[in-house]
Amino acid sequence: MSTPTTTTYEKHTLNTKKKSQWLDVWKRLKKSRTAVIGLILILVFLMLALFAPFIADYEKDALGMNVKERLQSPSLTHWFGTDEFGRDIFARIVYGTRISLFVGIISVSIALSLGGTLGAIAGYYGGRIDNAIMRVLDVLLAIPTILLAITIVAALGASILNLMIAVGISNIPGFARVVRASVLSVKDQEYIESARAIGARDHTIILKHVLPNSMAPIVVFATLKVASAIMATSSLSFIGLGIQPPTPEWGNMLAGGRAYIRDHMYIVLSPGLAIVLTVLSLNLIGDGLRDALDPKLK
């Protein structure tokens, strides 16, 4: 009967340790000016995504066509101008934020859960299992990420779901490696040994002890990967393999507006800037987090 008390006690101390660790990280993160700029930017985009319906009407502004008002330069009525159908570019960018963040986060979640599981198993058990998993991942790694995603979408067909699957799968090896490395770095530490000593099961150890304590590099990696997933999404949409029009997505807005750049360059300016700012903000946060989690690198 003493086992449960020990584990709860242990969990408790671990949790408080973790909490204070994250508090420290937050304190250090706040000190980095660039990370704060990144946080503010991403917050703005999150707000845009969340409150999109209060900013513009999806049917009317983002999808509704008005051929008489097509290709208008930015003005007070149309902040970022209108596209070839006379749709308001600002409204489309706002709704595009939803798509980009959604796809970015979901595909990274796919990669994290699948890649993370593989990595955790490989790192925790080691030996042959590790070897087998890593060899398979070597194969995945030999195909440049974006090409793998393109291949998958090309085979499955372009849809939002397939896009997320493609971007997710192509990021599996990266996550597997990071998780494996961090599992390796904590698995032989004493509290893991003691958990094993008191008879905790493997999956309990992995989920409750190993992963939470190897979180830091994973969080950094995931943040940076959301950025690249957003980039991949718009890249695929740009070549017609991602989000299909009329759904507003930054990449397909660029693809649609591309024909008009000569006389209406604003049409590609704002969607591109939206991509740059979102990706930049996530990169800033990722960098900041890395420094905050690993102060010795500073």
Place this chain on the structure above:
Amino acid sequence: MKDHILEIKDLHIQFNTDEGVVQALNGIDITLERGKTLGLVGETGAGKTTTALSILRLVPRPPGEVVRGSIILDGIPIMEQSEYEMEKIRGKTVSMIFQDPMTALNPVIKVGEQIAEAISIHQKLSKEKSLAKAREVLELVGIPGNRMQEYPHQFSGGMKQRVIIAIALSCSPKLLIADEPTTALDVTIQAQVLELMKELKQKFHMAMVMISHDLGVVAEVCDDVAIMYAGKIVEQGSLEDVFLRTKHPYTEGLFNSIPNIDDRKAELIPIRGLMSDPYNLPSGCPFFDRCDYAMDICRTEKPVKHSFSDTHFTECHLYTAQPEFSLKSKKTKE
């Protein structure tokens, strides 16, 4: 006035970091005669390495900053030299041996070339001649010359330290600074390396600053000893002064915390507590909270220098009021 190879006066160095200012050196005074060896002893973080680096003017800037003080090396005011002039001094007048032989050699350059480099810089020799000379030096430290072509990873730790010594001695410097040259080595190798250094020091008639936290090593090679604590020299004197007539409580603490080979049953008494937070040094004596003899004044006022002889002094409040005070020392080395 004796002929000093090194004179450091009132040296203050601080490091400005994001987290705050670290006062690394807080008024260091050191004088060293030609041909003599000074042992610089203290815990990690006491400022030994910073002192050593400041002599070569290699304290990284930023974050390091020399607040005030002067260093005169072989009659040259170090602080007033241009970087170019410093380059001519380093390796020629003064060389340094770094703590960890494993990391102190460049892993991608052949050993011979690393030695020859110093020679070709300071003696303006051709590449072939420098290499030939390097071979001699390498053989001098007991490594066969045909290993010139090898890379550092092909050498053992002790061999690497010999190579480092070879580099340091390649231009026969007048002062050698050795920063814990044996700490990272196996005990058996330690003795060999120390022996080699002593031998070479005689041969080249160099002065030496030997940084160590190992009092045994110091006793073996040093003429003078300076004990550092929190960026200050708390006690300095000849080997006998410091070892036999220990004045500072910290020095006493150091002696008490090493095993006594003669009296194996003797109890080890570690110094309690940790060194003060370097970001936030106390206003009084930095050793105050770890000192068995602490008095009220120690908390608030910095101790001043108290001399016992020409060479022996300490910085402690104990002797301001009672100059004849004697520590209750448990053991004293013979």
Place this chain on the structure above:
Amino acid sequence: MKNKLVALSLIFLFASLLLFAGGNQEGQQVAKTDISIALSADITSLDPMGHNDTKSERVSFLLFNRLFRLNTDFEVVPDLAESWSQPSPEEWVIKIKEGVLFHDGTEMTSEDVKYSLDRSREMPKVQQVLSEVNSVEVVDTYTVKITTNSAFAPFLYTLVHAGTSIVPKAYAESDDKFASPVGSGPYTFVEWVSGDRVVLAKNDAYFDADNMGQSAQITFKVIPEGTSRTIALETGEVDVVDELPTMDIGKVEDASDLTLYQKPSTRINFFAMNTEKEPFDNILVRQALNYAVDKEAIIAVALDGAGVQADSVLAPSFLGYKKGPYSYDPEQAKALLVKAGYPDGFEMSIMTSGDERKRIAEIIQANFMDIGVTASIEMLEWGTFIDSVLKGLEQSLVLGWTSNPDPDATLTPIFFSGNIGGMNFSRINDPKLDSLLKAGREELDLAGRAEIYGEFHTYVMEQAPFVPLFVNNNNVGANAGLKGVELSPQGLWNIEKIHY
């Protein structure tokens, strides 16, 4: 270490030099005897029977000859044919010119003609072109006899297709697989750099002195991006742009050193309804939707205003063309919907494929919303789209169709009841349409055919299985100094005549 760095940088430098040297070979200025023409996509094959697209056709037309060709007014004129006769309605005896030399110097004979036409009927990409042909026989060295399955009025029109080009039998059976094609045309093959350019040189031994190539060399440059094509024309990198982006028409018109050529095309874009499915089985609904679509808006978005509204199921240039009765009138559309029993509209889907058609569908979607009809757009990949349409899975669709010059070549596949499950997109099954089509095929007299097709137009527009949308213009931009730029309804024509 230093040596290694030096060595490395030398390797870098050397490699870069190699690269740049490779790039430099192409940097020479094009002389005025050579012209280059921008294409919007690469050709797909140098084998005249290995493709069925207009880009490859441009090249095939210069490398090969067919028995007949079309002039700029889309009239059939002889090319290789010297003379022809029709001993019976099903039999065509054609004599080719003597002394026609292939690029390899051999003379063309009736064996080559028979071989080529037989080959054409086998090659997947073009096998449908000669589907009416029953057999080809050699009569003598220069004469062949072609027998068709039935009396087929527009037969000669089928012999103008690039897929009926005459290729040298000996070459076609060799292992070269048309990597460096040998034909008889006014130009000979020089090189095809995949994705970049096709280069042809003048054939000085061409048999037809009147239609000799005029420029020493013709280069087709592949420039997929519309704006880039226009810029290439403006900077003189190319001399002719075949498909000028509609938004750049004004720029070419305004530039003093450039000339704009325009001609209505035979390409018609339409919205088709599946007449087997509710509610499109109701003629009133179909008519209502014909009133609902704002064709001007579609032309504005899809063609930047530079197109012609379509008022029937073919382009106006065709034999017997007649306009339908509809105009953009949402009120009339609503009234018809009420009459049809759909006062509150209905829900439907539009199936299509491709970016431009998607834009068209999006406007139709918005138009329908105005009359209470809620349309969703189903975007499919091209192959899947065609597949689904052939199976009749769609409710409605948006599609464009480039017609062959004879009306029958378009109308029979699209409206004949026997082609349901084929190209009869609206799956319309109407005896009157069928009989009119049959009459048109068999009537050999031109005026009689015109009358039949006129009646067809009137009737089909009344039945309204389609909403015809627009007919593209062919827009060609060229350097003002060029002579001999000609357009047919299918775009740039008689390219061999272009020269400075």
Place this chain on the structure above:
Amino acid sequence: MLIPVMLGVIFLVFFIISLTPGDAASMILGDGATEERIIELRDDMGLDDPLIVQYGRYMWDLLRGNMGDSYSTGRSVAGEIVQRFPNTFKLTVTAIFLSVLISIPIGVISATKQYSLFDNIGMILALVGISMPSFWTGLILIIIFALNLGWFPSGGMKGIMSLVLPAFTLAIASTASITRTTRSSMLEVIRQDYINTAKAKGVSRRKVITRHALGNALIPAVTVIGLEFGILLGGAVLTETVFSWPGIGRLMVESIQRKDTPMVLGCVIIFSLSFSIVNLIIDILYAYIDPRIKANYT
């Protein structure tokens, strides 16, 4: 290592591509084909065999340099790739040289002048650089340098001038990340003891950097150059599309749109093979600049 990984890559890609819906035989024969001919062709192509048999056949053909024929043009896939590959090679190799030539000096200067204005601006630019999608950067460069200034052609491949914009576009992201890596590894290296040893010998500051620090800092930089080459190959797909560059990337996008499966397969394989070969070269280079690594290849 190369061969088993490539076998795995080909199998993986073969498998993914085989998920493509639609029947190859009817795709080749076109709309008018009869049922009989389709069945006949299916049989000829062995489309009804198990996947592994089809893979075996593909591998056997591949070993003899045969990658099948294009569905849409009937031309040999290998022939087409051989014709297009030099263009992609020209573009990516120019881009990587450009990146290396720009990034290493900037990274080194940034590190030696850490926290200086140069360093700060350089690092912000680098972060922005990795946040910019190449297809957007390409469009913006076209607007500025081709449309407005008219210095370079906006697309196509004609002489050295046409290489400038696409190579630069492609180089931006890798320049940024190689700069960042060079800087951080340089920062780490210049804190190493052996740098102090060199300084203590009297080696001049410049020589300390060029002779002692750079050689060591290049080791991680070279790893990143290898990884970046993979990203660059992926980026080539987009850059070639934007600049109408007749390389493998554009061929792949066009083939996807045409559902030309053998061509897509060929393109992915050739990309992965190039990536693997580059990594092999990097490994060899590694042994060359780092004597601690016993080269298995030399």
